[in-house]
Amino acid sequence: MHPTEKAAVSTRVIGLISGTSVDGIDAVLIEISGTELDLKVELLAGKTYPYPSELREKILAVGAGVAISMEELAEIDDAIAQVFAQAAQNIQIGHQPATLIGSHGQTVYHRPPKEGAGEQRSRGREMLTPHSALSTRLGYSLQLGRGELIAYLTGITTVSNFRVADIAIGGHGAPLVPRVDAYLLSHPEEGRCIQNIGGIGNVAYIPPRHGDWLSKIRAWDTGPGNSLLDLAVEHLSAGAKTYDENGNWAASGTPCHPLVEQWLNQDYFHLPPPKSTGRELFGVTYLHQSLKDAQEYQLNAADILATLTELTAASIVHSYRTFLPEMPQRVLLCGGGSRNLYLKRRLELLLTSIPVLATDEVGLNADFKEAIAFAVLGYWRHLGIPGNLPTATGAPREVLLGEIHQSQS
Ligand SMILES: Nc1ncnc2c1ncn2[C@@H]1O[C@H](COP(=O)(O)OP(=O)(O)OP(=O)(O)O)[C@@H](O)[C@H]1O
Ligand SMILES: CC(=O)N[C@H]1[C@@H]2OC[C@@H](O2)[C@@H](O)[C@@H]1O[C@H](C)C(=O)O
Missing domain, CATH: 3.30.420.40 (ATPase, nucleotide binding domain)
Known part of the structure; x- marks a missing residue:
């Protein structure tokens, strides 16, 4: 049949x-x-x-x-x-x-x-x-x-x-998920990055839908999404909170850029795609090391969250600039992290003039x-x-x- x-x-x-x-x-x-x-x-x-x-x-x-x-x-x-x-x-x-x-x-x-x-x-x-x-x-x-x-x-x-x-x-x-993204979210003229921000982040770059577009799709796990943020929030609130709603706590702090640069030196971020990761790398052990690093810079709780949020945003944008054949014309967010308004603002800032929307805005439910x-x-x-x-x-x-x-x- x-x-x-x-x-x-x-x-x-x-x-x-x-x-x-x-x-x-x-x-x-x-x-x-x-x-x-x-x-x-x-x-x-x-x-x-x-x-x-x-x-x-x-x-x-x-x-x-x-x-x-x-x-x-x-x-x-x-x-x-x-x-x-x-x-x-x-x-x-x-x-x-x-x-x-x-x-x-x-x-x-x-x-x-x-x-x-x-x-x-x-x-x-x-x-x-x-x-x-x-x-x-x-x-x-x-x-x-x-x-x-x-x-x-x-x-x-x-x-x-x-x-x-x-x-x-x-x-x-x-x-x-990228093959499904390709058929549901590709565009005839626009190159798009579909960025999932779940516990781990992953991206699918989908070039304009013509010629051999399918073979030109690139996708990989970008690194931490919310996994470190959730663990940090639980730790810093002594178990009272499980996530940073809308990124409000992080937004009240200031990201420590030298620390983000230091963290971005990690091998995973420099490994060329295809690549995948999980909580094995960006989990509890990683958080403990991050908290130790943060102590050296005397960061308070809000600054720690702002800095970890910056790591998520910067690792995403750094990976686009390093591994994509060209920057996308639009970024479409999905996953719980797309509800983190502070994270979205940081992404928009780092992506300069590239519009950042949620997949809902092109008809596919982001959650x-x-x-x-x-x-x-x-x-x-x-x-x-x-x-x-x-x-x-x-x-x-x-x-x-x-x-x-x-x-x-
Ligand atoms: N309003 C919000 N503000 C900030 N963060 C939010 C909000 N809503 C959800 N999140 C974050 O999104 C997370 C859940 O995201 P999601 O359900 O996409 O993850 P997942 O499906 O488990 O991950 P993965 O894609 O890695 O498999 C929560 O743990 C929380 O950190
Ligand atoms: C092993 C595993 O469950 N990986 C997930 C995880 O969550 C996000 C990122 O890491 C992604 O590669 C993958 O999930 C989505 C659903 C995928 O396979 O496309």
Whole structure:
């Protein structure tokens, strides 16, 4: 069957993701039509369902590298699947039911591949013995909330484990949203950067949509988004606050530019794309070092937050200037960080005359764009359409992303 014939069958899709901020499950119910260039999505419902606090604490601890037993891991895996399944049930209330779920799950570990893993893998399967395959040191990325259980609990066919296929052939398995961005947010004449500011930041540069535009897309993780800010706010408020609402606290301080320059010397910011990162690098250990550095400059709490916010903004703009073939004509923000008005102002200042808008302003919801993307990726998997962009993940070729778990009902 041709993909477009199958497309008519499953158009109502649920997307589920909890990102690196671990703030809750973003769930969407969308209506999808078309496949790629004619792809259209309509958001019917979108909601964030907070994690039960005990489960959130456990996820954060695992993500921070705290050792747990296999039994505890199994329990967390299924607890996450259960709350994801519940979110899928709730998002359908008052609507016609969905026929497919694309569930990203919860990342608890992400290790990029060692440089060159992609090239070695692309030389051909026949040349690899199990030993040499391992010695290339592929990436590894673990998303919990197993799809089989979500499919069983909801009675809806579920696509999950999106990152492993790209990683198995030498890619980073991230970022995966850029291919969806390309079809939903490209413009015939305008080069655009789609900048997600979640726990981690990532960008997709999408050149004007003509010629071989798809192969000219560039995407990578820019570094910290809100991950360090959230940790710092929790620490500096002694647990009273979890994030810097609208960036108000940071806005009352002054960024320490020499410290930002010092932090920007870090290897990650100079590594050429494709590249990906996570809380393993920009997490608790990084924050503790940053707080020590800040002490040397005698920064107060507001100055520390202003300086960390500046690191997020400066690392984004520095990466555009260093790695893009040309600067974009427009930057479109999404993710929770797009609500941080102080961060947005700093970005605008550093980007000088380039307009910075939210994706909402071009018709795509900025809070739920990632959940929408995983609904589309699940739909593409169902239709047999590849989901990765080799220029974004570093994989040697396009592959089908995700494992399909058929509903048994
Ligand atoms: N009004 C606001 N003001 C400032 N920051 C905000 C606001 N709303 C959300 N945020 C920030 O956004 C974060 C959540 O963003 P988001 O849901 O995009 O992250 P995520 O999906 O977990 O991350 P990732 O894209 O890395 O997977 C919160 O932890 C908070 O720091
Ligand atoms: C391993 C993992 O979960 N990575 C996330 C994370 O959050 C932002 C950034 O790091 C991005 O590369 C990726 O998420 C989005 C959804 C992506 O794959 O496009």
